[in-house]
Amino acid sequence: xxxxxxxxxxxxxxxxxxxxxxxxxxxxxxxxxxxxxxxxxxxxxxxxxxxxxxxxxxxxxxxxxxxxxxxxxxxxxxxxxxxxxxxxxxxxxxxxxxxxxxxxxxxxxxxxxxxxxxxxxxxxxxxxxxxxxxxxxxxxxxxxxxxxxxxxxxxxxxxxxxxxxxxxxxxxxxxxxxxxxxxxxx
Amino acid sequence: xxxxxxxxxxxxxxxxxxxxxxxxxxxxxxxxxxxxxxxxxxxxxxxxxxxxxxxxxxxxxxxxxxxxxxxxxxxxxxxxxxxxxxxxxxxxxxxxxxxxxxxxxxxxxxxxxxxxxxxxxxxxxxxxxxxxxxx
Numbered sequence: 001x002x003x004x005x006x007x008x009x010x011x012x013x014x015x016x017x018x019x020x021x022x023x024x025x026x027x028x029x030x031x032x033x034x035x036x037x038x039x040x041x042x043x044x045x046x047x048x049x050x051x052x053x054x055x056x057x058x059x060x061x062x063x064x065x066x067x068x069x070x071x072x073x074x075x076x077x078x079x080x081x082x083x084x085x086x087x088x089x090x091x092x093x094x095x096x097x098x099x100x101x102x103x104x105x106x107x108x109x110x111x112x113x114x115x116x117x118x119x120x121x122x123x124x125x126x127x128x129x130x131x132x133x134x135x136x137x138x139x140x141x142x143x144x145x146x147x148x149x150x151x152x153x154x155x156x157x158x159x160x161x162x163x164x165x166x167x168x169x170x171x172x173x174x175x176x177x178x179x180x181x182x183x184x185x186x
Numbered sequence: 187x188x189x190x191x192x193x194x195x196x197x198x199x200x201x202x203x204x205x206x207x208x209x210x211x212x213x214x215x216x217x218x219x220x221x222x223x224x225x226x227x228x229x230x231x232x233x234x235x236x237x238x239x240x241x242x243x244x245x246x247x248x249x250x251x252x253x254x255x256x257x258x259x260x261x262x263x264x265x266x267x268x269x270x271x272x273x274x275x276x277x278x279x280x281x282x283x284x285x286x287x288x289x290x291x292x293x294x295x296x297x298x299x300x301x302x303x304x305x306x307x308x309x310x311x312x313x314x315x316x317x318x319x320x321x
Contacts, residue, residue: 015236022232030225044228051235052242122218141219144187166199169219173211180211 003067032075035134050075073153125175133168264297
């Protein structure tokens with residue numbers, strides 16, 4: 001079922017259609033929230049709130065963007081508002097954070113040796129990146145969204161989106177270099 | 187994903203020509219970034235939301251019914267009030283407009299305005315909006 005028919009069916013009161021929409025976009029919403037929040041019970045609660053909001057706002061959705069972009073925007077803004085209310089996210093601190101800080105804490109040669117494979121090693125390091133970096137990496141690489149779509153979701157300027165994406169990849173590549181060199185030594 | 191384009195863009199950002207090693211590392215990294223990480227979602231997740239929505243709909247129906255009942259009661263009370271103002275005025279004086287015409291007229295106008303505001307704010311607009319959004 002395409003998104004237009006799906007939305008029409010939901011607006012006609014079909015709860016099965018809304019259930020289908022949830023299943024179709026739940027991964028996107030969970031990933032979006034997970035990139036910003038680490039606490040697992042909160043992720044599910046926030047995801048529920050997001051879909052409640054989606055249902056509430058759906059009559060106003062005019063297909064000016066893709067349904068996935070619109071849902072991701074709601075998920076992003078709802079989570080950021082939640083974090084702001086609980087004072088767990090300070091943008092200024094994030095923007096001013098030094099890149100050197102991201103991987104310093106536990107990065108020891110022993111740690112590099114502990115990693116099982118490249119995938120696991122990269123995932124561990126993605127988790128250490130700031131929330132915005134993680135989110136943009138996810139939207140760009142997994143959801144294959146364009147820059148304008150990411151701008152719409154995050155509300156960040158296009159230059160900042162590109163900057164975060166390239167900086168994140170550069171930082172990860174430097175870490176990956178350590179891992180690859182370890183493999184060569186073994 | 188067009189890996190060559192991504193490498194060119196990244197090279198422009200890094201502001202240094204890529205060595206063969208850089209190219210290999212970035213290619214490996216981008217392949218890993220394109221892999222989705224595992225995420226746990228309860229199988230009953232969508233059913234839980236549907237239950238919540240149905241409960242909310244029930245609450246809204248009750249609330250709408252109460253508002254509608256209050257509006258009807260308001261109309262009855264306002265009609266009775268208007269009627270009592272006119273009848274009391276009529277019993278006190280034979281000529282309604284000669285003795286004290288301003289008081290009852292203002293009272294009537296105020297009552298009508300209050301009713302219109304309540305009707306627009308709580309009934310017409312909300313129902314109309316819902317219908318417009320659904321069409």
